[in-house]
Amino acid sequence: MGVEGLTLVGARGAPVVEPFAARHLIAGAWQGSADGATFERLSPAHGVLVTRAAKGGAAETEAAIAAARAAFDDGRWSERSGKERATLLLRVADLIDRERERIARIETLEAGKPIAQARAEIEGAADLWRYAAALARTVAGDSHNSLGPDMLGLVLKEPIGVVSIICPWNFPFLIASQKLPFALAAGCAAVVKPSEMTPSTTVILGELLVEAGLPAGVVNIVLGYGQPVGAIMTTDPRVDMVTFTGSTAVGKGIVAAAAPTLKKVSLELGGKNPQVLFPDADLDAAVDAIVFGVYFNAGECCNSGSRIIVHEDIAEAVTERVVALSRKVTFGDPLDEATKVGAIVSPEHRAKIDAYVRGAVAAGAILRLGGAPLEVPGLGGQFYQPTVVAGVTPDMAIAREEVFGPVLSVLTFRTMEEAIALTNAAAYGLSAGVWSANVHTCLEFARRARAGTVWTNSWMDGFAEMPFGGMKESGQGRELGRYGLEEFLEVKTVQMRIGRTRAPWVAPSAAG
Numbered sequence: 001m002g003v004e005g006l007t008l009v010g011a012r013g014a015p016v017v018e019p020f021a022a023r024h025l026i027a028g029a030w031q032g033s034a035d036g037a038t039f040e041r042l043s044p045a046h047g048v049l050v051t052r053a054a055k056g057g058a059a060e061t062e063a064a065i066a067a068a069r070a071a072f073d074d075g076r077w078s079e080r081s082g083k084e085r086a087t088l089l090l091r092v093a094d095l096i097d098r099e100r101e102r103i104a105r106i107e108t109l110e111a112g113k114p115i116a117q118a119r120a121e122i123e124g125a126a127d128l129w130r131y132a133a134a135l136a137r138t139v140a141g142d143s144h145n146s147l148g149p150d151m152l153g154l155v156l157k158e159p160i161g162v163v164s165i166i167c168p169w170n171f172p173f174l175i176a177s178q179k180l181p182f183a184l185a186a187g188c189a190a191v192v193k194p195s196e197m198t199p200s201t202t203v204i205l206g207e208l209l210v211e212a213g214l215p216a217g218v219v220n221i222v223l224g225y226g227q228p229v230g231a232i233m234t235t236d237p238r239v240d241m242v243t244f245t246g247s248t249a250v251g252k253g254i255v256a257a258a259a260p261t262l263k264k265v266s267l268e269l270g271g272k273n274p275q276v277l278f279p280d281a282d283l284d285a286a287v288d289a290i291v292f293g294v295y296f297n298a299g300e301c302c303n304s305g306s307r308i309i310v311h312e313d314i315a316e317a318v319t320e321r322v323v324a325l326s327r328k329v330t331f332g333d334p335l336d337e338a339t340k341v342g343a344i345v346s347p348e349h350r351a352k353i354d355a356y357v358r359g360a361v362a363a364g365a366i367l368r369l370g371g372a373p374l375e376v377p378g379l380g381g382q383f384y385q386p387t388v389v390a391g392v393t394p395d396m397a398i399a400r401e402e403v404f405g406p407v408l409s410v411l412t413f414r415t416m417e418e419a420i421a422l423t424n425a426a427a428y429g430l431s432a433g434v435w436s437a438n439v440h441t442c443l444e445f446a447r448r449a450r451a452g453t454v455w456t457n458s459w460m461d462g463f464a465e466m467p468f469g470g471m472k473e474s475g476q477g478r479e480l481g482r483y484g485l486e487e488f489l490e491v492k493t494v495q496m497r498i499g500r501t502r503a504p505w506v507a508p509s510a511a512g
Contacts, residue, residue, distance in 0.1 A: 008374075019052050023053075026060065027208070035057065043343075044343040056229045057229075071160075071216070079220045100123060104121075111172065121173065124462075133181070135185050136186075139186065139489070142155040150497055153496070157491060164190070164242045171297070175416075177205075178480060192206075192219065193233060239263055244267050245267075246269065263478070268475065269475040271474050273305055274308065277308060278435060280362035287321045290318075294406060303361055333376070347382060350382060352404075365393075369386060369387060387405075394422060399411060419445070432454050442456040464480055467480050468484075
């Protein structure tokens, strides 16, 4: 046990790191930036240099878009059969499995997440590529033979075209794999921009795509910052669609920037996700799920269960149990197999988390655990304590806004109506959970909650087959499942006259 009775895992020793040299992938060739610009990423947990990456500018971004446009338009991928696409996607999945340890280690070093979690995420990503491969062989439209004896109607589903894929830092490989294989299964070409804080695993994915035999130019990777790379990817008229995962504020900016070209935009944005506990809930299971939900990935997760809404009859008992179990969660060195919670991604983000907690206390909330940066032996203070804040009222920022850290807000309710009102009060609508032994309670909550995903007596289960996405300010569009493929398809109507029976619009003259 460590600080305030917390469970800490100290440094295993400074990791030996050969900095990863990350370059752009444009038209099938690996290259640096034309002006020689680079940027670096230090490990948030260990402080060592992890990555030195080419810093993209307008020239690289425009070249990548041109390559994707040419690759799509000449049909080198879009005109391949579903079988051919599926075969390549399956090959990529096998290569991901082969490189799982390498990918997981560099993701741990760049993002600060525990190695065991990173490994599981890479395994899950490979499964997404396999599922997308299955979908590649099922792309199909409709036919209508009831339009009359001389007409046949066809509804075709065709790839939307060139897709800009902009990914975040919290799950860089997994989220790229929630988007790219589905775009490829549909027949699209893509330009991918990973976060500047976690570029390396996307570059490794590019290496695997090349090895698998993907035609040059079908997938291009540009490294760098939102300005200018992301901005150009969003506004260039040669791009047909933008899919973005990240903050709601940036998502709104993307919608505005894309509006002049009316390109399609798919967004997976923030969340303020509640777990609602009724008095008949299984408290052992619920408390464990609450602790998992708020500390998984250090709370840096759009699906974080960052607030619980607890019936007042059990609120104190639940809070006490959550605090006790929180003390047993291992925080510390992400390279240690025992660690469950690693470092916060940056000092600036840690300060933002702390500001939310301090603001809540100033507004009258009660700090039951944590509430400060955490010093881990041998690793310094780029960590944050497991934090439980009770006495939270709906008007407080910590109850309404996305903290994106290991911080749990506790609110209470008396009736189902109050629970639903609190659930739906946030501007977000990504996910929600309900805990009750009564199936009618669970079903009523699930139907009334304004959230894209509702878990009952569980939290954060995920399957490739099930669509994921939010309502309200949590975004638009869906990823995963068949709906995730449909995002990258356009619908085209073809009406065929199969007989010479069309009556003339202008009657022929008698002399004619």
